[in-house]
Amino acid sequence: MKSRVKIEDISKPSKKLTHLDIDDLMPLPPPYDKIEEQPGWKALSEDALENLETSLDDTIAIGIPKPKTQEEEKELVKKFLSGLEKLLTRENNWTFLQPLLLSLEHCAKCQTCTKACPIYEASGKQDIYRPTYRSEVWRRIVHKYLKPGGKFFGRLSHGDIDLNWTTVARLMELSYRCTLCRRCAQTCPIGIDNGLITHELRKVFSQEMGIAPKELHEKGSVLQLEVGSSTGMNAEVVKDNIEFIDEDMKDLTGIEVHTPWDKEGADVLLIHNAGEILAWPENPGAFAIVLEKAGISWTLSSDIAAYDGINYGLWYDDFQLGRVAIKHAEAAKKLGVNRIVVAECGHAHKALTVIADRVLTGDFNIPRVSAMTLLEDIVFSGKIKFDPSKNDFPVTLHDPCNMVRLMGIVEPQRRILRYLCPQFREMEPHGVDNYCCGGGSGFAIMSGHNFQDWRLAVSGRMKLKQVIEAFDDHPEPETKKYLCAPCSNCKGQLRDLFRYYGVQEKSGIIYGGLVELIVNAMVDIKQPFINFDEMQ
Amino acid sequence: MSVIQILIYAAVLVFLVTNITRFIRMASTPIHLRWELYPVAHDVKRFKYGGSFLEESDWYTKKLHKSMLGEIRVMLPEIFLLKGVWEYNRSLWLWSFTFHIGLYLLTALIFVLILGGIIIGPNIFNVEAGYGSLSTIGQIIHSLSYAMLIAGCAIGTIGTLGLIIKRSTDREMSSSSSFGSYFNLFFIAAIFISGLVFLFSGSAVDKLIKCYYSLITFQPMPNLGAAFAVHAVISGLFILYLPFTHMTHFFMKYFTYHKVRWEDTPNIRGSKLEKKIQEQLSYPVTWSAPHINADGKKNWADIATEEVKKDEK
Structure with a gap:
């Protein structure tokens, strides 16, 4: 059952700040609407509960080892605070200082952004997943602990918070419950960017404390720089x-x-x-x-x-x-x-x-x-001959947030699809208003402990709903349908999402890229390039 | 000079100095990495669907056009109609809109009253002879001021009380509200309500024009009654307080929209922008994580190219 969590609760030690029940989550359309048939998520292991920081919710993205002593806790808190300080200096953070200061000082707390967040909505409106929750925690810490007179004025005007290890550990995990899709920022009438605040918090943990999910750091960027690729x-x-x-x-x-x-x-x-x-x-x-x-x-x-x-x-x-x-x-x-x-x-x-x-x-x-x-x-150059009837099956398009909302590349892929796919249809909302696949900001490659379950049950839920609804004129699995997702990370998330819910079996939908549809429509190709049966 | 007069001068001075300082500080922060969000309003051709110049494969060979008019066209309904709130938070819109309209009317009234102070200020002290003694423009200013005062205070009161109720009853809003959130609203409500009380105390516009005449000419302000004094003190204190709050978003929106959300200027070789970036890449870094390998002397570029340099050796 959903309980109300206040901002200041993040500092109060407890077993869990929030517990998610599957029936609290946003309902899904048929045939995915039966709660008893939904996979849910595995419980964290005894080992994880004992040795790692797990007090935010029912999952862990980073898996921070519990400090062994109070001194160690104090040292980590001190480091976090010094990182926050560096975040607000021009030398250390020229890269994002201006937008960060703007988001620090001007939020009206109107919560317009909350309705835009697919994680908050899909979770059944859990307080801690509200885009402003972590931002408010951060603002309160900055105003109380880093501003002159903050212990009095900061607390009075921005609200109270205690900075202790519980706060830091939970905030660290909470910075990995947002996909940085920045849909919230798009709706803010003032221009506050909660996605940016999440991004900057992650930087404090990585750049000052050396803490990041291993999939992103050790097995990600470090491996890429050493070996050449994060794939190894x-x-x-x-x-x-x-x-x-x-x-x-x-x-x-x-x-x-x-x-x-x-x-x-x-x-x-x-x-x-x-x-x-x-x-x-x-x-x-x-x-x-x-x-x-x-x-x-x-x-x-x-x-x-x-x-x-x-x-x-x-x-x-x-x-x-x-x-x-x-x-x-x-x-x-x-x-x-x-x-x-x-x-x-x-x-x-x-x-x-x-x-x-x-x-x-x-x-x-x-x-x-x-x-x-x-x-x-290339498609419109006339150098390659196409036969769009080869793609005569229902096709919809997923807009990768990075490419569309954050870069404005909206139409080229659509012009191709309208030309080559006679049954192309948009999902709603689409374009710059799209919903994230739920695997953004690294989630798609993060599967430790039970994090994969969380990202499929919660952060990918809105996308699943959208995809199913885009094909609601052909719900039967016998009609083969194609979800075009021109992004590897999105495809990784969709692959896991489709397996988790059995989408290919229940709805006959497969996912793939854009270029595959182009080749599939080429006159020179004798056999279908897209094989609905082989695709996993 | 009365205490009220001194308070108003001080408030205006603090308001201007603090806000100008804040603006300059924000304007002089380093150029940040691009962090735009689409649609971008100055790309008029593509704004409707949210496209960008990056939709062209040879974008780097073309001169980019930015339409300031396009940005203004988006900002006007945003500022005056709160279009964003209408689209994304409809249940808040009525209260937020009336709240802002109340503030806009009272802000605009300041300028009308300055004009009134200049044009009819000297005559207002003899207005007992009848308003017919005022010039036509004087009569227009007088009537307009009255209409703006009553409309501003009435609409603003409705909006502010609506916001207080909404903030305290809405689960999402109440759970992130602090003492400061309510204090600001009650403060503004006090301006509107004291304005209404002042209005009904009689001859309110005459008193305001006398007040502004005194302020403009630096002459002692006559005693304009208790209702005026209360309204003037509350308003003065608010003007003094505002620059230290999040409410400076009324001008900081220039940065959040123009300098962040819509700032898509590409870095071109040999440009002023590139020069500025190169300067910033030479800022020393003190981040502590081992993989950063900073020592307080190495700069951003040293750290980012460290491995490249290693490979070159």
Whole structure:
């Protein structure tokens, strides 16, 4: 049963600040509406409960070990506070200081943003998931502990809070209950950005305290910088894999492709999310076919990090973001390409094109463009012949937040779909008003303990509802339907979401990228490229 | 000079100095990384659906056009009709709208009364002879002031009381409200209600014009009665208090919208923007996490390129 949680409750030690019951969650449309058939979530293990900080809710994203002594707790609290202080200095945080100060000082607490948050809505309006909850905790700490006279004036005007280890540990976990989709920011009449505050809190934990989910840091950006990719593939392995994919493409389509590597002077350096190569090889394969058929001069790079477009620093650490973006730019500079094209990965789009735009200067500032635009140019160039009747099945489009709401790339992919997919329909809401897949900000790759259950039951719930409703004219599983999601992370979340709820079996929906639909519609392809039965 | 007069001068001075200082401080913060949210209003062509210049594969070869008119066109309904609240928080809109309209009317009244003080101030002391002795423009100012005062205070009272009730009864709003949230609303309610009391105390506009005439000419303000004194003191204290609160959002919206939400200027090689970024990349960093490897001397660029440099060796 949902209980009311006040802002100041975060500081009060208890077993759990919030407990979620499955029947509190937002109802789903049929045939997913029966609570007894919903998978729910596993309980945390005894080991986790004993050794890790688990007092926020029913899951853990980071798994912070419990401090052994009070001194250790005090030291961590001190570090957190020093990180907050650094966050508000121009030298340490020039990257986001202005928007952060604006969000610190001007919120009217009108809660307009709460209605926009898919996690808050899907959770059945649990107080702690309200976009303003963590922001308010942060504001109260800053005003009470960092402002002159804060113990009196801060407390009076902003409300009271106690800064102790319980507060810090819960806030740390709470900063990973938001997908940074920034739908809340879009609705704020004043322009306050709760997504930014979450992002900045994550930075304090990473940049000052060295704490971040291992999937994002150790197995993410660190691995990418050391080995070349967060998948663990080094250059040799990735080349082998791409060679296999080229062969598979020939077998499947009859079209011979040889993915070029490290071709100097190419027009385009294409950067995939390397996860595609392992999980959805048909995507890089389809890119190779389309680019070859269109006569584009292109290449992949085998330099460290340059064959993997991911940049997890975007979600938790400015320096990791900068390091990876510089690696990407350096590879492009070395090859002397005209432009970098970011393939179907939303956060890679935003990290390299928009966020790193003010990190990459001089020779590193090489034009970056979206694959959506390049694919649109190719589709409408007349260089490839298409037969849209090959895609004559219901298709809808998921808008990756990073690519759409946060970059304004809305129409190119739609123009392609309207042309190539006769039964294309929008889901509601869509475009810049879309809902996150529930796997944003790193969630899609975070599955430790029972976090995967939480992100599928709660953070992905709104997207599932939208997808099912988009096809409500054909609910029967016999009619095969395609959810186009031009983003690797979104696909990762959708894959897990579909398995969790049995969407393919119950509704006959599969998911995939955009380029696969393009290849599927090519006249030159004799067999269907999209295989509804084989897709998992 | 009366205490009220000194309070009003002090309040206006503090209001201007503090707000200008806050504006300058905010304007001089470093250029931040791009963090725009679509739709972006100055891209008039694509605003309707939220598109950007990044929808073109050769965007970097084209000159980008930003329409200030496009931004103004979006901001006007946002400021005067609270369009965002209407779209996303309909149950709050009526109270928030009437609250803001009340404030806007009383703010606009200040300027009308300044004009009134200049134009009919000297005559207002003889108005007992009849309003017919005022010029036509004087009569318009007088009537307009009366209408704005009564409408502003009445509408504002409705809005503020509505907001107090909404804030205290709405689960989401009440749970994140602090003492300060209610204090601000009661403070503003006191302005509106004392304004109404003053209005019904008789000859309110005459008194206000006398007050403004005295303020403009630095002449001693006559005794304008207890109801005026209460309203003037509450209003003066509020003007003094406002710059220290979140209510400065009335001008900070320039930054939240124009400088953050809609700030999509791409970094072009050799541009002033690039120069500024390079300067900021040389800021020293003191973050403590081991992987940052900062020592207080290394700058942002050193740290971000450290591994690149290592590889080059």
